[in-house]
Amino acid sequence: MHYNQDPIVALATPQGVGAIAVVRLSGKGVIEMVNQLFCGSDLTQQASHTIHFGLIKQGDVTIDEVLVSIFIAPHSFTKEDAVEISCHGAPFIVEQLIQLLVAQGVRIAEPGEFTKRAFLNGRFDLAQAEAVADLIAADSKLAHQTALHQMRGGFSLELQTLRKALCHFAAMLALELDFAEEDVAFLDRKDLKILAGALIENLTPLIDSFSLGNAIKQGVSVVIVGKPNVGKSTLLNQLLQEERAIVSPIAGTTRDAIEGTLHLGGIRFRFVDTAGLREKTLDSIEAIGIERTKQQLSKACVVLYLVDLSHMTLKQAEEDLVALGLEGLPLLKIGNKIDLAPAAALENFKDYLLIAAQAGRGIAELKGKLLELVAQKPTDGSATIIINIRHCDRLQKSKEALEAVVTGLGEERSNELLVVDINRALQALGEITGEITTEEILGEIFSKFCIGK
Structure with missing residues (x-):
C-alpha cells in the first residue's frame, strides 16, 4: 500500500492554555524545514534522539523559546524523520508556530495519521496501532493494562500462532490439488480436524472475553x-x-x-x-x-x-x-x-x-x-482480553469458517471447498493485524484517532 510521505504537523498535546504544548512533525524534510525557523544549533547536523534549546523566529521577530527534539529515520515512532517542538502553551503561540510550518510546506495531519504511518512503515501491526488509541483513552487501571498488553503485541502473538498453523494446512491442501492426478496426500485429514478443533477452542475464550473487554x-x-x-x-x-x-x-x-x-x-x-x-x-x-x-x-x-x-x-x-x-x-x-x-x-x-x-x-x-x-474470572491485565468490537467480529468470522472446515471434513468435502473455508479464516485473522487490509478499513480505523496521534 502506497501513501504520500509528505511532511505533516499537528498539536500533540490537548487544545487550550497550558504550561507547555508539543507540536509534532513527521515526513521527508521536516528536520530541514524546522531548522530554517530555528535559531540555535544546526539541527541538520545533530544526532537522533537529542534535544536542543533555541528560538523560533519569523524573520527578525521571535515567536517563542523552544526545545526541539530530533528523531532520525528509522528511529522514530513513524519510522520517518520526526521533530517535536516543545513551546509555551498559549494558543496564540501554537497557532503562529503551525502557520509558519505550513508556510514552509508542511501539511496539517489528518486524524490518526502519525499512527497510521507507523503501521504502514511496519512499526507495529494494526491491532497494536488500535491499542494506541485505547491506551490514550484508558480511564481505569485494567483498561490501561489491557491496552498496554495489546500494544506490546500480546494479542498479535496469539494471532500469529493461529495463522501460522492455518497457513501450513492451507498450503498442504493446495499442494495436493496440484498433484490431484497422482492421488498424492500430503496430510492426514484427522490431523486437520484436530487442528481446526484446537483453533476453535483457542478462539472461543477470546470471543467470550469481549463482554469483559467492552466493560x-x-x-x-x-x-x-x-x-x-x-x-x-x-x-x-x-x-x-x-x-x-x-x-x-x-x-x-x-x-x-x-x-x-x-x-x-x-x-x-x-x-x-x-x-x-x-x-x-x-x-x-x-x-x-x-x-x-x-x-x-x-x-x-x-x-x-x-x-x-x-x-x-x-x-x-x-x-x-x-x-x-x-x-x-x-x-x-x-x-x-x-x-x-x-x-x-x-x-x-x-x-x-x-x-x-x-x-x-x-x-x-x-x-x-x-x-x-x-468479570466472571478475575484478571490482572496480563491475559488477552478483546476490547475492540472489530476484533471480536473478525474472530467470530474466523471461528465460523473453522467450524465449516470441521463440518466439511466430516462430510468428506473436496480440497477445493476446504481451502475456501480455511482462507476465509485466514482472511478474518489477517484483517485484525492488518496483514490483509484495504484503504477503506484503515480510513475507518484511524479517523477515530485524535489529530496529533
Whole structure:
C-alpha cells in the first residue's frame, strides 16, 4: 500500500492554555524545514534522539523559546524523520508556530495519521496501532493494562500462532490439488480436524472475553431503581463514600438521575441514582424524573433493584419487579433496611442480597457481586482480553469458517471447498493485524484517532 510521505504537523498535546504544548512533525524534510525557523544549533547536523534549546523566529521577530527534539529515520515512532517542538502553551503561540510550518510546506495531519504511518512503515501491526488509541483513552487501571498488553503485541502473538498453523494446512491442501492426478496426500485429514478443533477452542475464550473487554473499555453503567424511599440515594452515597444524593424520608425527593463513578477491580463503574418508580404521581416534575429513569434503564449494563424489607413482602416485591418491567434485564436484587426488618422477612428474601445501606452493612458484599457479574474470572491485565468490537467480529468470522472446515471434513468435502473455508479464516485473522487490509478499513480505523496521534 502506497501513501504520500509528505511532511505533516499537528498539536500533540490537548487544545487550550497550558504550561507547555508539543507540536509534532513527521515526513521527508521536516528536520530541514524546522531548522530554517530555528535559531540555535544546526539541527541538520545533530544526532537522533537529542534535544536542543533555541528560538523560533519569523524573520527578525521571535515567536517563542523552544526545545526541539530530533528523531532520525528509522528511529522514530513513524519510522520517518520526526521533530517535536516543545513551546509555551498559549494558543496564540501554537497557532503562529503551525502557520509558519505550513508556510514552509508542511501539511496539517489528518486524524490518526502519525499512527497510521507507523503501521504502514511496519512499526507495529494494526491491532497494536488500535491499542494506541485505547491506551490514550484508558480511564481505569485494567483498561490501561489491557491496552498496554495489546500494544506490546500480546494479542498479535496469539494471532500469529493461529495463522501460522492455518497457513501450513492451507498450503498442504493446495499442494495436493496440484498433484490431484497422482492421488498424492500430503496430510492426514484427522490431523486437520484436530487442528481446526484446537483453533476453535483457542478462539472461543477470546470471543467470550469481549463482554469483559467492552466493560473495561466503556465502563459499566449501574442503575439503581426501586419504589420511592427504599434507600436508593443512601445506597449511592455509601457506594461512593460521599454525600452525592439528597437523603430524605419524603418520597419522591430524587427528581433527576444523579451519577457517580467508582473503580472496582480496575474497572470503572458509573452508578446512577434514579427517581423512585411508581405507576402514578400527581407531581409533574417527578413524572419527568420517572421517565428519565426508564431511559437510564435502557442503557444499563447492570440494574440494582432495591426493596425496603421493613415495608414490603416478597410477593409485593416480585409483583413490582414484573410491573416495573425489570425482568430480562441484568439484575441484582437487593433487600435494604435489614436492621429494621422482621426476622421473617430476612428468611423470605433469601434470594436477595441483604444490606443495611444507612449503616453500611453488606456494601462490601454488593461490590463483590457487581464485580462477579461483570468479570466472571478475575484478571490482572496480563491475559488477552478483546476490547475492540472489530476484533471480536473478525474472530467470530474466523471461528465460523473453522467450524465449516470441521463440518466439511466430516462430510468428506473436496480440497477445493476446504481451502475456501480455511482462507476465509485466514482472511478474518489477517484483517485484525492488518496483514490483509484495504484503504477503506484503515480510513475507518484511524479517523477515530485524535489529530496529533
